[in-house]
Amino acid sequence: MRLDKYLADMCVGSRSQVKQLIRKGSVFINGNKATDPGMAVGDADTVVCDGVTISHRDHFYYMLNKPAGIITATEDNRQQTVLDLFPENMRKRLFPVGRLDKDTVGLLIITDDGALCHELMAPSHHVDKRYLLHTDAPMTEEDVSAFREGLVLNDGTAFKEAELDIDPDDPCSAVITISEGKYHQIKRMLSARGKEVIYLKRLSVGELELDESLGEGEYRELTEQELIILHKKKSNRL
Numbered sequence: 101m102r103l104d105k106y107l108a109d110m111c112v113g114s115r116s117q118v119k120q121l122i123r124k125g126s127v128f129i130n131g132n133k134a135t136d137p138g139m140a141v142g143d144a145d146t147v148v149c150d151g152v153t154i155s156h157r158d159h160f161y162y163m164l165n166k167p168a169g170i171i172t173a174t175e176d177n178r179q180q181t182v183l184d185l186f187p188e189n190m191r192k193r194l195f196p197v198g199r200l201d202k203d204t205v206g207l208l209i210i211t212d213d214g215a216l217c218h219e220l221m222a223p224s225h226h227v228d229k230r231y232l233l234h235t236d237a238p239m240t241e242e243d244v245s246a247f248r249e250g251l252v253l254n255d256g257t258a259f260k261e262a263e264l265d266i267d268p269d270d271p272c273s274a275v276i277t278i279s280e281g282k283y284h285q286i287k288r289m290l291s292a293r294g295k296e297v298i299y300l301k302r303l304s305v306g307e308l309e310l311d312e313s314l315g316e317g318e319y320r321e322l323t324e325q326e327l328i329i330l331h332k333k334k335s336n337r338l
């Protein structure tokens with residue numbers, strides 16, 4: 101593969117930005133300064149840019165702690181999107197896995213791996229998602245039972261059974277586990293029980309937990325261990 105394409109694919113910069121880096125002498129291949137953006141590199145070569153080794157990888161995986169006030173979309177003319185939190189040269193290839201409401205915070209996976217996205221989001225795959233929620237009125241054991249049985253709204257929308265774990269010290273706070281991702285699902289479930297959700301934070305998707313050291317709006321790459329967890333889910337199905 102051409103060196104400039106390799107660097108652009110690894111999100112070092114746009115094609116023209118990486119050409120400039122090469123001309124500036126910032127890129128080394130196997131210890132030798134690269135001079136030609138068109139020179140060939142392969143998996144066996146060590147590519148270093150500004151002192152950082154640029155390893156080849158097929159996909160990118162990030163954990164974002166989504167802040168409130170931005171939308172889960174790839175682009176929008178008027179509103180800030182979750183991808184606006186990433187450097188411009190990475191935005192073209194990445195997308196969010198699933199959707200959180202504008203006012204919801206917490207774990208959002210951002211990747212360019214469509215197969216993983218399908219694996220985690222397909223309704224038939226029933227991946228559990230845990231959320232912390234606060235309501236405007238205390239939740240009760242009747243709510244717990246109603247969610248455990250599966251709720252049907254007046255408009256006929258049916259939600260699968262969900263686990264509601266109310267905080268014994270604060271009945272306006274709970275952790276809920278759902279296995280679907282219907283539009284405004286948790287808000288609609290609570291609304292059907294006469295409560296308004298005033299705070300919602302996603303804590304986990306499957307076995308992947310939000311890294312609480314990430315501030316809202318911060319992201320990091322998934323670790324090897326976290327990738328194994330996500331991909332294990334995939335291979336278990338095969």
Ligand code: URA
Binds near residue numbers: 202
């Ligand atoms: N349920 C909701 O109501 N909103 C979210 O953002 C996620 C789940």
